[in-house]
Amino acid sequence: MKKLLLLASIIDALALAWTPRASGTPEFAKKEKKSCLTCHTALGKPDLNDAGKYYKTHKYLLVGYKKKPGGMASTVPVQP
Numbered sequence: 001m002k003k004l005l006l007l008a009s010i011i012d013a014l015a016l017a018w019t020p021r022a023s024g025t026p027e028f029a030k031k032e033k034k035s036c037l038t039c040h041t042a043l044g045k046p047d048l049n050d051a052g053k054y055y056k057t058h059k060y061l062l063v064g065y066k067k068k069p070g071g072m073a074s075t076v077p078v079q080p
Contacts, residue, residue: 028055032062 029036032055036043039052048056054065 028060034062 026036028039032038039048039055041047041049051062051065051067055062058064
């Protein structure tokens with residue numbers, strides 16, 4: 001039984017070592033002067049909400065992003 005627990009622990013440790021990390025950083029939040037939850041579904045989670053997907057696909061800018069009243073994003077671009 002102890003060998004099985006040891007093996008499971010080793011496998012878990014290896015799996016955590018190779019788990020991909022989120023590419024977002026606190027620097028994005030500081031740059032935009034927004035909370036991490038502006039773009040992520042939950043703190044510490046790499047999953048992006050509509051704002052985060054917009055930010056990622058628009059060269060890491062929120063310019064033109066509009067949140068609809070129902071919570072859905074509108075991607076109407078702003079004319080320069």
